[in-house]
Amino acid sequence: MSHHAIRQVLQGVPHFQSLRRELFDRVVGMSRLRVYRKGEFVFRQDDPCRGFFVVRRGGARLYRVAPDGRERVLRIVSPNSAFAEAALFQSGHYPVFCTAVDEGTELVEIAGAPFLELFRSEAALAEAMVAGMCRRLHGAIGHMEELIALGAGARLAHYILGLPGREDESGTFVELPSSKKDIASYLSVTPETLSRLLRRWSDLGWISVRGSRLDIHDAPALGAISDGAEGPAVKSFRAGA
Amino acid sequence: MSHHAIRQVLQGVPHFQSLRRELFDRVVGMSRLRVYRKGEFVFRQDDPCRGFFVVRRGGARLYRVAPDGRERVLRIVSPNSAFAEAALFQSGHYPVFCTAVDEGTELVEIAGAPFLELFRSEAALAEAMVAGMCRRLHGAIGHMEELIALGAGARLAHYILGLPGREDESGTFVELPSSKKDIASYLSVTPETLSRLLRRWSDLGWISVRGSRLDIHDAPALGAISDGAEGPAVKSFRAGA
DNA sequence: CGATATGTTGAAGTTAATCAAATCTTGTGG
DNA sequence: CCACAAGATTTGATTAACTTCAACATATCG
Numbered sequence: 001m002s003h004h005a006i007r008q009v010l011q012g013v014p015h016f017q018s019l020r021r022e023l024f025d026r027v028v029g030m031s032r033l034r035v036y037r038k039g040e041f042v043f044r045q046d047d048p049c050r051g052f053f054v055v056r057r058g059g060a061r062l063y064r065v066a067p068d069g070r071e072r073v074l075r076i077v078s079p080n081s082a083f084a085e086a087a088l089f090q091s092g093h094y095p096v097f098c099t100a101v102d103e104g105t106e107l108v109e110i111a112g113a114p115f116l117e118l119f120r121s122e123a124a125l126a127e128a129m130v131a132g133m134c135r136r137l138h139g140a141i142g143h144m145e146e147l148i149a150l151g152a153g154a155r156l157a158h159y160i161l162g163l164p165g166r167e168d169e170s171g172t173f174v175e176l177p178s179s180k181k182d183i184a185s186y187l188s189v190t191p192e193t194l195s196r197l198l199r200r201w202s203d204l205g206w207i208s209v210r211g212s213r214l215d216i217h218d219a220p221a222l223g224a225i226s227d228g229a230e231g232p233a234v235k236s237f238r239a240g241a
Numbered sequence: 242m243s244h245h246a247i248r249q250v251l252q253g254v255p256h257f258q259s260l261r262r263e264l265f266d267r268v269v270g271m272s273r274l275r276v277y278r279k280g281e282f283v284f285r286q287d288d289p290c291r292g293f294f295v296v297r298r299g300g301a302r303l304y305r306v307a308p309d310g311r312e313r314v315l316r317i318v319s320p321n322s323a324f325a326e327a328a329l330f331q332s333g334h335y336p337v338f339c340t341a342v343d344e345g346t347e348l349v350e351i352a353g354a355p356f357l358e359l360f361r362s363e364a365a366l367a368e369a370m371v372a373g374m375c376r377r378l379h380g381a382i383g384h385m386e387e388l389i390a391l392g393a394g395a396r397l398a399h400y401i402l403g404l405p406g407r408e409d410e411s412g413t414f415v416e417l418p419s420s421k422k423d424i425a426s427y428l429s430v431t432p433e434t435l436s437r438l439l440r441r442w443s444d445l446g447w448i449s450v451r452g453s454r455l456d457i458h459d460a461p462a463l464g465a466i467s468d469g470a471e472g473p474a475v476k477s478f479r480a481g482a
Numbered sequence: 483c484g485a486t487a488t489g490t491t492g493a494a495g496t497t498a499a500t501c502a503a504a505t506c507t508t509g510t511g512g
Numbered sequence: 513c514c515a516c517a518a519g520a521t522t523t524g525a526t527t528a529a530c531t532t533c534a535a536c537a538t539a540t541c542g
Contacts, residue, residue, distance in 0.1 A: 067468075072390060074382065086375040089368070095379065119368070126367035127330070127360070130374065134327040137378050138336065141315065144385040148429040149313060152530070181488065188389040190531060195490050211539095393498065422520065434498060436522050452507090483542105490537070499528080506521070512514085 002033040009056045009108050012080045015132045023122055030114040034107055036100035042107065043084075043094045051112040052084040058105025059177050062096045063185070073185040076101065076178045078164075086133065088112050101178045150226075152189045156197050157226035159187055160207075160214060172219070176212040243274040250297045250349050253321045256373045264363055271355040275348055277341035283348065284325075284335045292353040293325040299346025300418050303337045304426070314426040317342065317419045319405075327374065329353050342419045391467075393430045397438050398467035400428055401448075401455060413460070417453040 007028050010016050016024055033056065036042065042053065042060060053060065060077040074096060077083045087094050100107075119125050150158070163174040176183055184194040198214075201207050206218040216222070248269050251257050257265055274297065277283065283294065283301060294301065301318040315337060318324045328335050341348075360366050391399070404415040417424055425435040439455075442448050447459040457463070 086378055089372045089375045090379070120364045123361045123364065123367065126364065126371070130367070130371055131330045133371065133374050133378065134330045137327055137374065137381060138331070140378060140381050140385065144381065144389075148389065179488070191489070192491085192532085193530060196530095199490080420520070431499060432521070433500085433523085437498095440522080486539100486541085488537100488539070491535085493533090495530105495532075497528105497530085499526100501526080502524085504521105504523075506519105508517100508519080510516085510518105512516100 003028060005056065006031050006033055006108050009054055009080070013054055013082050014135070015082060015085070015128050018124060018128050020124070023118065023125060026118060027110065027115065030111045030118075031108050032111075034109060036105045036107065038100060038103040038105075040100050042098040042100060045094060045097050047094050049084070049087040049090075049092050049094055049112055051110050051115065052082060052088055054082045054108045054110070055079045056106040056108055058103075059101035060105070060107065061099050061101050061178060061182060063098075064096050071097075071185070072188075073178075073182050076182060076186060078177050082132070085129065086136075088116060101182075152187070152193050153197055154226050155187045155189070156194065157222040159183070160216070161219065161222055161226060165216065168215075171215055171217065173213055173215045176214065180212070244269060246297065247272050247274055247349050250295055250321070251351075254295055254323050255376070256323060256326070256369050259365060259369050261365070264359065264366060267359060268351060268356065271352045271359075272349050273352075275350060277346045277348065279341060279344040279346075281341050283339040283341060286335060286338050288335050290325070290328040290333050290335055290353055292351050292356065293323060293329060295323045295349040295351070296320045297347040297349055299344075300342035301346070301348065302340050302342050302419060302423060304339075305337050312338075312426065313429075314419075314423050317423060317427060319418050323373070326370065327377075329357060342423075393428070393434050394438055395467050396428045396430070397435065398463040400424070401457070402460065402463055402467060406457065409456075412456055412458065414454055414456045417455065421453070 010024070010028060010031065016027060019027070036058070043050075045064070055077050057079060059079075060083060061073060062075040062077065062083060063071050063073045065071045075083065084094060084098070119129065160174060163177070165172050165174050178186075180194055181191050184191045187194070189197075198207070198209050201222070202209055204218075204221070206216075206221045208215040208217065251265070251269060251272065257268060260268070277299070284291075286305065296318050298320060300320075301324060302314060303316045303318065303324060304312050304314045306312045316324065325335060325339070360370065401415060404418070406413050406415050419427075421435055422432050425432045428435070430438075439448070439450050442463070443450055445459075445462070447457075447462045449456040449458065
């Protein structure tokens, strides 16, 4: 029975934290769990929006394709995070493409129409959703600032430090949530540059790279880089007004 | 009597479009109009959030200040647009600084507390707000994509073409909504680079620059630039999956 | 086990930042 | 109304970061 799994996943999502039992159950009732193969499309740009999603296992890769075929990864969604909620309230079409990162990726899909209905009748849900979106908005702005103001090295360092770290007998490490190609696209650098940066830090003894696993040996050093040390960064201008 | 002015301004804002008369009147009732001097602070980062704003005349300049004093313009708000709504639902503190762009800038301030109360009790308002925020979110993501994927020239061209164009006996023109220094900061280029780009296009006969007024003589050429022609742009990668 | 995609490394070219300094604006006090 | 000071804008020369191009190495999948 997947209801239990669905319940478990949705409980972990901020959107539904403050929801009273009865409403939460209704949301669970309008949801279903689906398993995807690696690279399988979850939806395509301009598809009509059937609902939004929460990741249970694996990952979702949101990206856009330019007219000339180049693609840009906008977000890599990890377990327990929601995505595509905004599409519900917009044009009713998904504004991006979405594929599964790993074989066996599991997503909970919350049906759009019934959810919208519930949304309209329940202020608590509305407020929780709005709060969640504000968070996302600020996240996007933060990412934006990062990407623009800082050099490639700072972006990568910041990104790595932002990944959920795990512990091990060999120390702290993080797992890249997708291929290095995608990470590079997300950070808006070429795969070559990404590779070279990892290499440099590896040579400096700050990290070790084994496939998609990065062992962090000197987080403070990365922190310094991520705060603008070293990189080019637009030195911008001093206050005024 | 400023109520008429307030009513007039708020009617033009998407957030309140779908509101029935009675609710709209209540929103008007919790708003006040205020005039600012050039460069005057509207609020500072971390100030407690008293409410949010709509521009009636002039402009609002939202920016952040880095620890070392450098500032970055995140948004320049023009008449009939709202800002700082997100702060209401977040921590209750403004996440940025805001100053008035022009002498005599007029802003409508909608008081936060009563508005939130109304928001909680009125699903229609909630939905309109959410829709507005989704728009903003997509706007931010769009801006982000621009800033990152495209070169300085493409960003500027795109920005210019996005400004509201006016007509004149001498043709089409746009008015920069703030100083070139601020525009440069917003586009994340140095003032020097901005100046050089305008110069180049001016030499090519595509535009004429007279202070903050730009006459557009060859919009298609700018359009080509803004679509990635010329610029460096991360040539990224071809499809897959 | 071979084919295709991903990741790595090296050399060269370009964009845009930085540094330095001149010129133009704007607001102020005389 | 004019001279001056402060800031904004422009221009030139230099420099560094990152992309691009090319080629090799390593995975991954059928």
